[in-house]
Amino acid sequence: MDFKDNTFDLIIDKGLTDCLLCGDDGEEDVSTALGEISRVLSSGGSYICVSFGDPESREDYFQSKGYNWAVGKPQKVPKPPTSASKTESKSEEYHWVYATKKK
DSSP states (O other): OOSOTTOEEEEEEESHHHHHHTSTTHHHHHHHHHHHHHHHEEEEEEEEEEESSOHHHHHHHHHSTTOOEEEOOOEEEEOOOOGGGGGSOGGGGEEEEEEEEEO
């Protein structure tokens, strides 16, 4: 990213992490993205990730690599109903919100 270090007080990710994890180099891409997010996030700033991934599949990404983030308890948020909702499994009926704060 072409931003200076400690530029942003808040960064919101709605699906970026999920999208990157679908790629061939997903874990490496997520690591790179979170490193850049950490770099441009100001001290005391918050990073919020909205994901379809449950805590077992996402929390480790936010707690690793020395990002120096305090990671809050993930929050489960019901998805809005759609016509496809009837065919989704129970685990797909929610989004997860992960909130971190840079120390």
